[in-house]
Amino acid sequence: MTTTPEPRDERVPVTVLTGFLGSGKTTLLNRILTENHGLRIAVIENEFGEVGIDDALVLDAEEEIFEMNNGCICCTVRGDLIRILGALMRRREKFDHILIETTGLADPAPVAQTFFMDDEIAAQLRLDAIVTLVDAAHVLQHLDEVKPEGVENEAVEQIAFADRLVLNKTDLADEETLGEVVRRVRTINSGVRIIPAQHAEIDLQQVLDVGAFDLERVLADDPSFLTETEHQHDTTVTSVGIDLPGELDENKLNAWLGTLLRTKGVDIFRSKGILALAGAPKQYVFQGVHMLLDGQFGRDWRDGEERRNRLVFIGRNLDRQALERDFAACLATAGAVA
Amino acid sequence: MSTTVDSGLTVAWDITVDDAPVALSARGDLVAVAGAEGTVRVLDAAMGAEMGALELPSGALSVELAPDAGHLAATGPMGYALWRRKDGRTTVRESGAWSAAAAWADPVGVPPAERSRGWGRVAVASGRRTLVLDADGEELWRTDPAASTVTDLAWMRQGRRLAVAAYGAVHGHERHTPKPVVTYPYVGSHLALAVAPTGKWICSGNQDASIHIWRTRDGSELTMSGYPEKVSRLAFDDTGFWLAADGAPDVTVWDFSGKGPAGTAPRSLRCHETVTALAWRPGNGGHLASGGADGTVALWYATAGRPQQRLSPARELTGDGAGVAALAWAGPHLLIAAYRDGRVRAYGVPSRTAL
Numbered sequence: 001m002t003t004t005p006e007p008r009d010e011r012v013p014v015t016v017l018t019g020f021l022g023s024g025k026t027t028l029l030n031r032i033l034t035e036n037h038g039l040r041i042a043v044i045e046n047e048f049g050e051v052g053i054d055d056a057l058v059l060d061a062e063e064e065i066f067e068m069n070n071g072c073i074c075c076t077v078r079g080d081l082i083r084i085l086g087a088l089m090r091r092r093e094k095f096d097h098i099l100i101e102t103t104g105l106a107d108p109a110p111v112a113q114t115f116f117m118d119d120e121i122a123a124q125l126r127l128d129a130i131v132t133l134v135d136a137a138h139v140l141q142h143l144d145e146v147k148p149e150g151v152e153n154e155a156v157e158q159i160a161f162a163d164r165l166v167l168n169k170t171d172l173a174d175e176e177t178l179g180e181v182v183r184r185v186r187t188i189n190s191g192v193r194i195i196p197a198q199h200a201e202i203d204l205q206q207v208l209d210v211g212a213f214d215l216e217r218v219l220a221d222d223p224s225f226l227t228e229t230e231h232q233h234d235t236t237v238t239s240v241g242i243d244l245p246g247e248l249d250e251n252k253l254n255a256w257l258g259t260l261l262r263t264k265g266v267d268i269f270r271s272k273g274i275l276a277l278a279g280a281p282k283q284y285v286f287q288g289v290h291m292l293l294d295g296q297f298g299r300d301w302r303d304g305e306e307r308r309n310r311l312v313f314i315g316r317n318l319d320r321q322a323l324e325r326d327f328a329a330c331l332a333t334a335g336a337v338a
Numbered sequence: 339m340s341t342t343v344d345s346g347l348t349v350a351w352d353i354t355v356d357d358a359p360v361a362l363s364a365r366g367d368l369v370a371v372a373g374a375e376g377t378v379r380v381l382d383a384a385m386g387a388e389m390g391a392l393e394l395p396s397g398a399l400s401v402e403l404a405p406d407a408g409h410l411a412a413t414g415p416m417g418y419a420l421w422r423r424k425d426g427r428t429t430v431r432e433s434g435a436w437s438a439a440a441a442w443a444d445p446v447g448v449p450p451a452e453r454s455r456g457w458g459r460v461a462v463a464s465g466r467r468t469l470v471l472d473a474d475g476e477e478l479w480r481t482d483p484a485a486s487t488v489t490d491l492a493w494m495r496q497g498r499r500l501a502v503a504a505y506g507a508v509h510g511h512e513r514h515t516p517k518p519v520v521t522y523p524y525v526g527s528h529l530a531l532a533v534a535p536t537g538k539w540i541c542s543g544n545q546d547a548s549i550h551i552w553r554t555r556d557g558s559e560l561t562m563s564g565y566p567e568k569v570s571r572l573a574f575d576d577t578g579f580w581l582a583a584d585g586a587p588d589v590t591v592w593d594f595s596g597k598g599p600a601g602t603a604p605r606s607l608r609c610h611e612t613v614t615a616l617a618w619r620p621g622n623g624g625h626l627a628s629g630g631a632d633g634t635v636a637l638w639y640a641t642a643g644r645p646q647q648r649l650s651p652a653r654e655l656t657g658d659g660a661g662v663a664a665l666a667w668a669g670p671h672l673l674i675a676a677y678r679d680g681r682v683r684a685y686g687v688p689s690r691t692a693l
Contacts, residue, residue, distance in 0.1 A: 059415065060434075062487075064486045064487060064505065066486070066505055066526070066527040066545060067525060067526070068526075068545065068546050069525065069526050069544075069546040069548070077527075077545065079486060079487070079505060079527050079545070080487070082545070083436065083438075083487065084415070087374065087397060087399060087415055090358055090360050090374040090663075090678075091358060091374040091375055091397070092357065092358040092374065092375065092680075093375070118545070118568065119566075119567045119568070120567070120568070120570075
């Protein structure tokens with residue numbers, strides 16, 4: 001371990017709470033607000049709730065999704081959040097944490113992308129995690145709902161984007177259903193940490209300040225993120241995890257990843273990885289939302305540590321074989337392996 | 339009040355308000371400062387003495403004094419408020435709708451005999467609509483809803499036409515017609531609106547890090563892209579020949595004289611890392627004040643030199659570290675600067691031709 005103190009990230013963490021109506025978002029929100037944690041919290045609600053807590057500032061917003069003219073069709077941001085967060089940050093009173101409660105039908109992508117695309121927000125706030133609540137007894141029904149062509153199943157999308165999944169109302173579902181829910185969740189998002197709960201009663205440390213978008217912590221807190229699940233060829237949204245020893249040719253990697261995100265970025269909801277670049281003493285860590293990618297060098301490879309590459313894609317219609325094959329071709333020693 | 343000197347400029351007054359300023363307005367003998375938590379103070383421009391005050395309970399976003407300095411409109415995340423000078427009456431309307439901006443119909447250039455039409459009306463953004471009110475707050479008419487929350491407003495044609503910016507377009511409305519009489523479409527999130535005093539150009543600053551420009555005569559369009567960040571501040575000088583914009587560490591100044599800025603390069607004003615305020619000095623001298631997140635205020639001969647030239651400030655005020663929240667000129671000889679820590683300072687600029 002290195003002992004160099006890292007510069008502290010002073011930006012205010014923002015947690016995004018998603019989940020269907022009835023999944024317990026408001027209950028969880030109330031728990032967060034009433035728990036004796038001493039934090040000054042601001043809440044932005046897209047669903048008109050009954051939340052009214054003395055210690056929190058609650059602001060209502062109507063979802064406004066704006067396209068960005070940068071040649072990237074999946075690059076959308078939330079105009080309402082840019083506005084409200086901007087006004088919040090100009091106040092003298094400082095908040096320790098901001099919670100954004102989206103509607104049950106919200107697409108988490110524009111919310112997450114707002115934190116990548118707006119420099120004013122990125123300078124002052126950091127997206128901490130997307131926390132998705134599901135109602136254990138009803139989520140299968142939502143997942144199985146057949147949507148018209150071109151319309152995304154929001155329940156699938158919200159699970160695919162989640163960094164933490166609160167499996168709520170476990171008391172209202174039988175063992176068999178719970179097992180099936182976990183299996184289905186893992187098929188969509190293999191690495192998500194599942195937190196079983198009743199009445200949204202959870203240890204708040206599991207959902208607040210978890211640093212899911214922090215490159216320093218991308219995979220460190222999630223050793224299970226590559227857990228393989230049985231292949232489900234009938235589901236359109238899945239996770240593809242790749243674990244490959246060796247070192248990568250940076251040029252080949254850039255060309256592949258660039259092309260992949262440009263051509264398949266619409267279908268790739270989230271991606272993250274820790275890579276070994278040939279000649280680099282440090283790990284290369286990246287994470288992305290659709291076409292937006294954020295990467296940097298992380299910690300040093302330790303003496304004797306095997307150089308290997310671990311990455312995961314969560315998305316729609318992912319071609320596991322092509323991803324594995326094309327990624328393997330980025331190895332600096334690709335010729336020898338083939 | 340004692341007179342001190344900062345970087346060669348006299349400080350006419352220096353006060354601290356109990357809120358974090360977000361906006362300034364200066365008209366006639368008054369200056370108004372609005373704070374993020376909704377405190378609005380009306381000050382005497384010469385001395386900084388308090389002349390009035392009002393509160394927007396849910397916070398403030400902008401403040402605009404009427405051209406005759408007899409009224410004031412303040413807007414905020416949950417509504418708007420009006421203040422009347424003669425008796426200090428305050429009207430607060432908590433509509434629940436996001437109210438980003440207000441604009442008083444400006445009678446500049448209107449002969450006094452015709453002023454009844456353009457005088458004393460204020461347009462106030464209210465959610466996706468814009469309300470046009472008389473000076474005491476009575477609603478005269480309102481626009482139909484735009485595609486998203488209205489972000490900025492400007493009057494054109496001596497107060498006969500109202501330009502409204504929202505997602506996807508700038509709309510032009512005429513009195514008592516809820517539907518737009520003209521639409522300038524551009525798919526993007528328009529954050530700021532500037533209309534040239536010549537009436538020839540409409541410009542919007544955009545979330546996609548560009549300035550979009552329409553020539554009003556024929557609606558022909560131009561996009562200035564390549565900014566590193568969103569463009570949320572735009573300002574034309576009094577002549578309408580020069581547009582200053584943020585969106586980069588350098589303030590860019592575009593030449594809109596003649597055929598406009600198509601195919602030209604802007605002048606770049608290098609001083610701040612992040613630009614937080616822009617204010618042209620009244621008159622035709624091309625004098626600009628800019629402020630930065632680091633607390634610096636710079637004064638520029640912004641139209642000097644050649645296109646594409648990088649200019650240095652004529653004067654730089656380093657401040658105390660608190661970021662500049664807003665700048666406004668109370669006439670050509672007094673520059674008002676509001677800082678994020680609550681400080682509001684008036685700098686005297688004595689020479690008309692120099693900075």
